[in-house]
Amino acid sequence: MVGAMMNARKRLAEAGLRVTAQRIAVLESIPAGTHAEVDQVARAVRSRLGTVSTQAVYDVLHALTRAGLLRRIQPAGRPTLYENRVADNHHHMVCRSCGRIDDVDCVVGDAPCLDPFDAHGFAIVEAEVVFWGTCPDCGPADPTVGDSGAALGASSTATVPAAPESEPR
Numbered sequence: 185m186v187g188a189m190m191n192a193r194k195r196l197a198e199a200g201l202r203v204t205a206q207r208i209a210v211l212e213s214i215p216a217g218t219h220a221e222v223d224q225v226a227r228a229v230r231s232r233l234g235t236v237s238t239q240a241v242y243d244v245l246h247a248l249t250r251a252g253l254l255r256r257i258q259p260a261g262r263p264t265l266y267e268n269r270v271a272d273n274h275h276h277m278v279c280r281s282c283g284r285i286d287d288v289d290c291v292v293g294d295a296p297c298l299d300p301f302d303a304h305g306f307a308i309v310e311a312e313v314v315f316w317g318t319c320p321d322c323g324p325a326d327p328t329v330g331d332s333g334a335a336l337g338a339s340s341t342a343t344v345p346a347a348p349e350s351e352p353r
Contacts, residue, residue, distance in 0.1 A: 199251040209233055210244045211253065211268070219257065219265040219276075219285045259285065259314050275313035281322035288315065 192211040196203045206229065213228035214220045226241040245266055248254040255270045259278045265285070275288045300308070 199253055201251055206244050214266055214268050219267050221263045277315045279319035279322055280316055281318050284319045
């Protein structure tokens with residue numbers, strides 16, 4: 185725990201953010217390889233610090249996302265999730281049955297991983313790709329999955345990260 189806290193302190197300082205107990209607790213509540221909902225993060229922070237408002241957790245999540253320490257993802261029909269894998273332009277696989285989410289490295293070439301047919305004059309700096317299917321734990325393979333293993337009809341959107349939306353208090 186001490187090593188993780190030192191790492192969180194260092195990451196906050198390097199990002200130019202004040203080092204606070206709430207920011208450390210939020211960073212440490214999202215382990216590598218996980219995709220955490222706000223309620224999960226809030227429970228973990230409260231277990232460490234006691235009473236912390238949900239709005240305070242949202243505020244910290246937004247500050248850490250703006251600083252590039254966390255990534256916010258929003259698969260269609262799912263709650264907003266946060267992850268700490270931010271140093272690359274990876275994508276996600278979502279199980280339609282159980283909701284499991286796994287990281288997927290870039291599908292082709294260098295970031296931003298997509299070369300759109302027509303970029304409409306945009307300078308693309310990031311691409312979000314979500315593959316939908318059925319995970320191995322949920323039974324037979326999804327019939328829409330081809331021999332290559334990529335879901336047919338996978339959605340992709342090229343985006344530039346926007347300022348986080350304000351969450352309800």
